Amino acid sequence: MKLCWLDVRESGPARDAIVEEAVHQRVDAIVAADPAELEGLPPTVRKVLFPGGGDLPADLGSVDLVVVDGDRGRVAALAQEHPDVEFGRFVEVVDADTLEEACTAARTERWTVLLFRDPTKIPLEIVLAAAAQSTGNIITVAQDVTEAEIIFGVLEHGSEGVMLAPSAVGDATALKTAADDRPPALDLVELKVTGIAHVGMGERACVDTCTYFRQDEGILVGSHSKGMVLCVSETHPLPYMPTRPFRVNAGAIMSYTLASGERTQYLSELRAGSKVLAVDVKGQTRVATVGRVKIEKRPLLSVDAVAPDGTEVNLILQDDWHVRVLGPGGTVLNSTELREGDRLLGYLPTEDRHVGYPIDEFCREQ
Structure with missing residues (x-):
């Protein structure tokens, strides 16, 4: 089953309604920049903190996973400081060097969140191929549900999940539908x-x-x-x-x-x-x-x-x-x-x- 992450960091006034829909649709994770925004979520939803390039807050609250925008050394150091929280790495792919960083992260990290600036899916194919034998999870940022459907199918098996910033109520339902679009077996x-x-x-x-x-x-x-x-x-x-x-x-x-x-x-x-x-x-x-x-x-x-x-x-x-x-x-x-x-x-x-x-x-x- 493909993972659905909903990024509500910039959801604005519709945030509460979007989160309510996401919980109802049983999305796998809610992504926020502040631990307080993740309080009160049910245990069925993974609470993901993604503060960007800034420092982590002193109190991580009930956060399950922190996505770090930085090198592998920073991820390892933070993981030692907070042994009760999982850590993942964010990589924005814009050129050959950052593509190599993405491949390394995908091979070595438990969680890797990738953002590809160019519309081609060739870099994602390269990362998926490079990490084919790894046990980690690759979460790829999608601009909309249509792109999410494509990401789910890259190299047949696609990323383990997609992170989408919803633009309106309804996007969580559409994303979940795209992720679950695997028809059931029939009784012949x-x-x-x-x-x-x-x-x-x-x-x-x-x-x-x-x-x-x-x-x-x-x-x-x-x-x-x-x-x-x-x-x-x-x-x-x-x-x-x-x-x-x-x-x-x-x-x-x-x-x-x-x-x-x-x-x-x-x-x-x-x-x-x-x-x-x-x-x-x-x-x-x-x-x-x-x-x-x-x-x-x-x-x-x-x-x-x-x-x-x-x-x-x-x-x-x-x-x-x-x-x-x-x-x-x-x-x-x-x-x-x-x-x-x-x-x-x-x-x-x-x-x-x-x-x-x-x-x-x-x-x-x-």
């Missing part, structure tokens, strides 16, 4: 094929993403919002064309697919920049960004299946041998070779949908 079920029919021509969508799928991954697609089939990516070899490991030949354009947050979208709605949920045969998920969607007229095949609880599932996909779905254990099944009794992997969302959002209301799809 085995579906039994009950019928197959050629249904003529229609538009189908190939979803090309900005990521490589594994051979046991795909996206969930279905004609109904309460039942979907796991359509595999084009990662498996084909005799007449190269693999397209970023692509899922998903299904007819009116089909649902699952995006993040349990929201569904029609395949026809996906655009460059849209998000879809990549799902593997164990139900593990990750968010994939759509690069483009190719919609073309092709012959279509309708596949009916039933879940163990009796839920009926339908998938309309391209009627062609190289279009495939996944079965139990990662078995790859060509659409044109499906037969009644075959087993597919699928997912059964429990709620109906309104404009893609889960909603508890009566809705019949047939």
Whole structure:
């Protein structure tokens, strides 16, 4: 779980409301310049004192961690003076020398807070690589929530945390959402094929993403919002064309697919920049960004299946041998070779949908 630090040193009149929101959202730390501003916070929130380049106050109060703007020697000396308080080091990266300081701090300090003045993320990548074997925590300053999302993903694993100075109430909630944006696993079920029919021509969508799928991954697609089939990516070899490991030949354009947050979208709605949920045969998920969607007229095949609880599932996909779905254990099944009794992997969302959002209301799809 990524760490969220909220810097309230310059929050002004909105400070109390921002802190109240932060506590409610269970942010990991509140950062202040005065120990008095950290009094009264619950034990669930780390109390971080960041006085800048000035001297520390004589009484640190209930402070848990002090971030020091200075060299390693100063950090070590202060830690000896205050053995009951953790200390970390702040480094502002502006050139090659300060970048090397940041790398050293990240390798040696328990806590390192970094501020990068230039918009490029290359220096952060260098620090993360340099500290890959260390056990410390790197907290990177973000200017806004959008930058925080990027920082969380640099070199795939990103910084351990982000420190953000909120500009208004709501920023703490947005930051926490960005940090927790790791979709949960899904409980996949085995579906039994009950019928197959050629249904003529229609538009189908190939979803090309900005990521490589594994051979046991795909996206969930279905004609109904309460039942979907796991359509595999084009990662498996084909005799007449190269693999397209970023692509899922998903299904007819009116089909649902699952995006993040349990929201569904029609395949026809996906655009460059849209998000879809990549799902593997164990139900593990990750968010994939759509690069483009190719919609073309092709012959279509309708596949009916039933879940163990009796839920009926339908998938309309391209009627062609190289279009495939996944079965139990990662078995790859060509659409044109499906037969009644075959087993597919699928997912059964429990709620109906309104404009893609889960909603508890009566809705019949047939």
